[in-house]
Every structure is written in structure tokens, then in C-alpha cells.
Amino acid sequence: MANQPNNAASPTQDQVADAFQALYDQLVLAYHAASDDNTRDRINGIKEIVYDQLIQLEQQQLDANNALYGQVKGQMQKVIARIEQLKSDINSIIHAVNVATDVAAAADMAIGLAAKYFKM
Amino acid sequence: MNQKTLIWPITLLIAALLSGCVSQNAASTRIKAFSDATTLVTSNMKAGLDTTENKYFDVQVQRAVVDYDKNGFQPGQFKPLFTPESRSIRNAVLDSFSLYGQNLSAMMGNEQLDQFDAATKAFGTKLTALSQTITNTKLFTTKSRPLSDSEVAIVTTAIEGVGTLFIEWKRGKSVREAVTAMDTNVEVICEALTNDLKVLRQMVANEYQEGQIAEDQFIRHNNLDPVTKRAEIRALAQSVVDQRNADATFAAMEQSVVNWRAAHKQLLQVFEKDKTQIDALVQQLIADGTRIKAFYDSLQKQ
Numbered sequence: 532m533a534n535q536p537n538n539a540a541s542p543t544q545d546q547v548a549d550a551f552q553a554l555y556d557q558l559v560l561a562y563h564a565a566s567d568d569n570t571r572d573r574i575n576g577i578k579e580i581v582y583d584q585l586i587q588l589e590q591q592q593l594d595a596n597n598a599l600y601g602q603v604k605g606q607m608q609k610v611i612a613r614i615e616q617l618k619s620d621i622n623s624i625i626h627a628v629n630v631a632t633d634v635a636a637a638a639d640m641a642i643g644l645a646a647k648y649f650k651m
Numbered sequence: 652m653n654q655k656t657l658i659w660p661i662t663l664l665i666a667a668l669l670s671g672c673v674s675q676n677a678a679s680t681r682i683k684a685f686s687d688a689t690t691l692v693t694s695n696m697k698a699g700l701d702t703t704e705n706k707y708f709d710v711q712v713q714r715a716v717v718d719y720d721k722n723g724f725q726p727g728q729f730k731p732l733f734t735p736e737s738r739s740i741r742n743a744v745l746d747s748f749s750l751y752g753q754n755l756s757a758m759m760g761n762e763q764l765d766q767f768d769a770a771t772k773a774f775g776t777k778l779t780a781l782s783q784t785i786t787n788t789k790l791f792t793t794k795s796r797p798l799s800d801s802e803v804a805i806v807t808t809a810i811e812g813v814g815t816l817f818i819e820w821k822r823g824k825s826v827r828e829a830v831t832a833m834d835t836n837v838e839v840i841c842e843a844l845t846n847d848l849k850v851l852r853q854m855v856a857n858e859y860q861e862g863q864i865a866e867d868q869f870i871r872h873n874n875l876d877p878v879t880k881r882a883e884i885r886a887l888a889q890s891v892v893d894q895r896n897a898d899a900t901f902a903a904m905e906q907s908v909v910n911w912r913a914a915h916k917q918l919l920q921v922f923e924k925d926k927t928q929i930d931a932l933v934q935q936l937i938a939d940g941t942r943i944k945a946f947y948d949s950l951q952k953q
Contacts, residue, residue: 614754624767643788
């Protein structure tokens with residue numbers, strides 16, 4: 532048996548994590564079911580080792596997810612920049628009315644001064 | 652064109668503006684609600700990450716307490732749960748989504764419309780003053796004022812009306828474009844959040860179990876006086892209740908990510924007549940988000 536080639540596909544990260552989780556759950560049940568402290572301590576020792584491995588596997592699962600976050604991060608900046616552009620477009624409309632107001636005010640002042648200068 | 656012939660077009664323009672304002676206000680209120688819901692989803696997700704990290708630290712402390720007599724204090728046994736990269740990329744993306752919701756809401760808000768309104772009113776005042784000056788100075792040969800007060804009012808109302816319509820059209824168009832462009836990102840981020848939450852939910856459940864067993868070991872291996880022992884057992888029992896609440900909270904977070912995805916997909920409904928689905932989804936999101944937030948707030952008080 533030991534010389535037979537292993538044709539089975541390698542387990543995925545999730546499958547390994549699931550197997551460790553199942554083992555951890557069984558050890559927790561065994562801990563609570565144990566009838567004496569020595570057995571509990573022994574089970575706890577094994578369970579702590581399994582837990583530490585499980586944490587590492589779960590950390591790897593989270594790290595594998597980083598790529599999805601990275602994919603979104605750049606796209607988000609583009610959409611937010613587009614929204615900023617809209618704000619600036621609307622501000623330019625407001626600015627145009629303000630310019631017209633300044634022109635009317637300047638014309639008013641010029642006509643008033645001209646009238647005084649030419650004594651009209 | 653005399654004033655009578657101007658009355659109907661102006662009346663129609665004002666009516667169109669008023670009906671436009673009503674629908675824009677309804678859309679604005681709903682986009683604001685969606686923005687609030689988005690902030691709740693993202694801040695709850697951050698609180699979920701914090702909880703997982705903090706509970707992991709608690710587990711390490713409880714183990715250190717149990718092992719102290721045997722191993723003493725070992726600084727190297729206290730490790731962070733998340734790598735700095737894992738945490739910072741999640742924070743950056745969650746903050747961006749919160750900002751996206753706030754920007755959508757700000758875009759639909761009244762600030763710029765109020766500025767435009769003030770600008771057109773100032774323009775009307777200056778135009779009246781100019782007209783008055785022209786009349787008083789008799790600089791030009793016209794016998795009457797170039798523009799009567801009512802004509803100035805018509806001009807400024809028309810500018811305000813056309814400008815407001817344009818701004819609202821531009822806002823509606825841009826919100827539609829932004830929401831459509833963002834939808835693929837929302838799908839990806841929801842997939843990432845769902846993946847995370849499945850792992851985090853299991854991590855937190857294990858952390859509670861580890862904590863309870865470490866507490867049990869502490870009680871068994873120390874000769875506690877009855878009062879202290881009762882307090883420790885009570886803490887152990889409370890931890891079982893907290894574990895159930897935490898698990899229910901993570902389940903609710905998974906559901907809120909699904910609802911948030913659905914709400915974003917339906918968000919453009921705010922511009923349509925039938926807003927039933929978007930209203931129901933956003934209300935559900937806010938109700939669930941508020942309950943989830945209450946759980947995390949209670950953890951902070953412990």
C-alpha cells in the first residue's frame with residue numbers, strides 16, 4: 532500500500548480546515564465527557580495543539596480573501612472620483628450665475644459713475 | 652412677448668419643477684437611508700473583526716493564566732490574529748464603501764441646490780439695481796426702465812428653474828451611473844465579506860470554547876474559596892450565553908450582507924414609482940444593523 536502512487540487530488544485549504552475543525556469539535560466534546568481530571572488535561576493538551584493549527588489555517592483562509600479586497604480597492608477610487616467630478620460640474624453652474632451677478636454689479640457701478648462724470 | 656403670453660410657460664415650468672422636487676426629495680431620503688445602512692454594515696463588519704481579534708487575545712490570556720505556574724510569563728505567546736495587511740486592506744475597502752454611501756447621499760442632498768438658489772436671487776437683486784440705475788441716469792434713450800420688476804422676476808425664475816432642472820437631471824444621471832458602475836464592486840465585496848464572515852463566525856465560536864475550557868481548567872486546578880468559585884462558574888455560564896449571542900450576531904451579519912447586496916441592486920428603484928422593494932430592504936438593513944451594533948456596544952461595556 533505504501534508504494535502505491537497517490538492519485539487522489541490534493542485537498543483544498545478549505546477541506547483541511549474543515550477536517551481540523553471536525554477534530555477540534557470532537558476533542559471539545561471528549562473534554563466535557565471525560566470522567567477525570569487527568570483525562571481532561573490530556574485531551575486539553577491535544578486540543579490546544581489542534582486549535583493552534585486551526586487558527587493558522589483560518590488565518591490563511593482570510594489572507595486568501597485579501598485578493599478580492601484588493602480587486603475592489605482600485606475600482607472604488609474611480610467611482611468616488613466620478614462623484615467628485617459631478618460636484619465640481621454643479622459648482623461650475625453656480626459659478627456661472629455668480630459671474631453674471633458680478634457683471635451686472637460692475638455694469639451698474641460703471642453706469643452710475645459714467646452718469647456722474649457726464650452729469651446726466 | 653408680453654407678460655400674459657409668458658404666464659403659461661412659466662406656470663408649467665414651476666409645476667414641472669415642483670413635481671421634480673418632490674420625486675428628487677423622495678429619492679434623496681431613500682439614498683440617505685441607504686447611506687446610513689451602508690455605514691451600519693461597514694462599521695458592524697469592523698466591529699466583528701475587532702471582536703474576533705479581542706476574543707483571540709482573551710483566549711491567550713486565559714491560557715497564560717492556567718499555564719503560569721508551570722511556564723511563567725512568556726511574552727512570545729501573545730500573537731495578533733490578523734496580519735497588518737489583512738486588517739488594513741479590509742479597513743480601507745470598508746471605509747471606501749462607507750464614503751461611497753455618504754457621497755451618494757451628499758450628491759442627492761440640498762446643499763448645492765441651496766447655493767444655486769442663493770446665487771440666482773443675488774443675480775435678480777443686481778439685475779434690478781442695474782435696471783434702476785439705467786432708468787435714473789437716463790444714460791440710454793429708452794423712455795421706460797429696460798426691465799420692469801416683474802420682468803426681472805421672470806428672468807431670474809427662468810434661470811433658477813432651468814438651472815435647477817439641469818442640476819437635478821445631472822444628479823439623477825450621475826447617481827444612476829455611479830450606482831451602475833459600483834454594482835460589480837458591490838458583488839465582489841459581498842463575496843469577500845461572506846467568505847470572511849464564515850471564517851470569523853467559526854473562529855469566534857472556537858475562541859469562546861477555548862476560553863471556557865481554559866476557565867474550567869483554572870477552576871479545577873486552583874483551590875478556590877466557595878464565593879470565588881461561584882463567581883468563576885457564573886462567569887463560565889455567562890460565557891456560554893455570550894457565545895450563543897455572538898453566533899447569532901455573526902449569522903445576522905451574513906444575512907445583512909445578502910440584504911445589502913440586494914438593496915444596492917434595487918437602489919435605482921428610488922427614481923421609479925414603485926419603491927416597495929428598496930424601502931423594505933433598507934428598513935430591514937437598518938433594523939438588523941442596529942441590533943448587531945447593540946451587541947457590539949454591549950461587548951465594549953464588558
